[in-house]
Amino acid sequence: MTLRDRISSWTFVLGGATALLGANLLPLVGVVALGWSLWSLLVVYWVEAFSTVVLAAVKTLFAERGSPGLSGQIEPLHELREKRGGWKVREEWPPIYPRNVPFALSMLGVWSVTVLPLSVLYWLSAAPPTVVSLDLILGLGALVVAQVVDFVFEYIGTEEYTEVSAQEIVRTPAQLTVMLLSLGLFAAGDRTGGLLILVGVVLAKTAASLYRFYVEHLGTPLLGLGDRLVDDEDLSEPPPELDPPESEVQARVAVSATSVLLGSIWSIAFGFANRLGLGVLALTGLAIISREPLWITAGLFAIGVIVVARVLSYLFRYGTIEYQRRGDTLVAYDTLLDAPQWVVTVGPFTEFSVKNAIADRLLGTGTLTISGVESVDRDDVQLGPVTDIDRVVDTLDLPVRETERPERDPAVIGAASVLMLCFVAVPVGLFFTSRVSDAMAGALTIVFGPFLLLPVGVLLWAALSRI
Known part of the structure; x- marks a missing residue:
């Protein structure tokens, strides 16, 4: 049976x-x-x-x-x-x-x-x-x-x-x-x-x-x-595990742990882009308005837990990967789970591009983006960040000719910084005007602050991406 x-x-x-x-x-x-x-x-x-x-x-x-x-x-x-x-x-x-x-x-x-x-x-x-x-x-x-x-x-x-x-x-x-x-x-x-x-x-x-x-x-x-x-939508798919190529490992490269850690800071914002994160922010805002120390402490603790969880999740996603060359294939292998994450055939038509990551610009590391990977549901995957992108290209024998990122642009950095300060000045100015009480200024900041985070975040990214 x-x-x-x-x-x-x-x-x-x-x-x-x-x-x-x-x-x-x-x-x-x-x-x-x-x-x-x-x-x-x-x-x-x-x-x-x-x-x-x-x-x-x-x-x-x-x-x-x-x-x-x-x-x-x-x-x-x-x-x-x-x-x-x-x-x-x-x-x-x-x-x-x-x-x-x-x-x-x-x-x-x-x-x-x-x-x-x-x-x-x-x-x-x-x-x-x-x-x-x-x-x-x-x-x-x-x-x-x-x-x-x-x-x-x-x-x-x-x-x-x-x-x-x-x-x-x-x-x-x-x-x-x-x-x-x-x-x-x-x-x-x-x-x-x-x-x-x-x-x-x-x-x-x-x-x-x-x-x-x-x-x-x-x-x-x-x-x-x-x-x-019950919704008619199919909620189940075959297990997404991959079988590694039978070829032996010819070369392997580890990621830069420092660059992965720095990159995780930018991803913290996504920890609040869901019902749990938004709910924690809302409850913390109400606690600040009520000025109850116990509730404020609980809200800040919950925010801290989300931040730490986001950083650890990002490290687990990218920091445990080893990139291996096996015959004519490139494998992203998780050394902690002992399982391949994606597999791509390396050939003249494999599309590689340089990712303009902020962490790479600040630390001098490098990340490549590979398009058209059939072993995953997304359109592309990333290789890196790695300490020396040119050495990695040679070690893994990748058909990549250009590894340079966009040059530093002081004009973009200055314009984005000025616009960002203009957005930030609006809530900050409420606390320095005598026409608005501190409680009202705090309430307005909590209510309308999230709407200002989006343009400020975009401008901050634009400035750092050309630093």
Whole structure:
């Protein structure tokens, strides 16, 4: 019997459905026999949704198949999506794939900046009469244990991770979050809830869980519900790992770690170009306006975490690469993951160009851009930064004739600097005028500052690129 037959067998499906049914109907015992209120159910389902999000984030790390990506969005640490290969924590465990980290952070980020703070504010303002009791704690533990057992024995034990992508796993937490918010609004309108209403909530939640389990394991939506609730877009691709050429390594070149580190500073801005980053900036801005030291410290700490994560992610993306010449092919090989990242055939029609990177201009290093690489989804890849670009061209025997960057242009540097100072002078001037209070100046800077960052960033790049 194949793995797919074993997973889809009626014995396995019925066993999993029975465990799921028992875990979901447990709150019904609390409602009927123990007198749970609607607020108690809300606590139970909030913990279940939170544990589902955390476990789903862990699941995404092991998902073997590729993910097309979130259209129109920049995932946190998005450059890790380009990584090939995985890393095993223990030999008997499946590998963790760095390319799935952005999806895990996306799920956790949505909860961190939306559901979690809204839940805290909602709970503080509503002041629900929830009593923590032993039966409530046991109910919470049963739901969490059921999910952990499902993760260990089904997802890992039956190697389900080999048949799903990280993007597919995102669906379940999103659906549970919608259900949780709907239940929260319902609880706000009825703080006590009659027995019939409470039983109906539990049965509706149980039916939704069973239907999701049925669709995931049998893949046959009933009455076309799957077409309405699930997007038709394919969220899974074949694993993106590459097989290295059979030729032996003839030459190899390492990257310049100093140049990679300096280049990571420019990439920090992308750490805030997503929901998590923007949410942290917004919450930090509100904390500054409120002048609460504790909240300001928490906001600055969160910003620091994002900055450090961006730098480490960039170093992991480019700083562990070794460029190898194997016969007529050039391979970017990750020495930490022990896996090739891209492979390109070197010939007279291979297009090389010099990248005008700011870090290279400041440190005298060099980076090449290679176009038309078929082993990756992007239009081009980069070779470098390396300490001596001319020596690398000779060592790897590359058909590159010109390695010079654009010459230094003082006129461009001066014009960009003057325009940049003009943009910066607007918010700074608010703090020196007597017509605007410091609090108002700070609020205006926080609200309109992000809109000024784009032109200032572009001008700064223009000046540094011709230094």
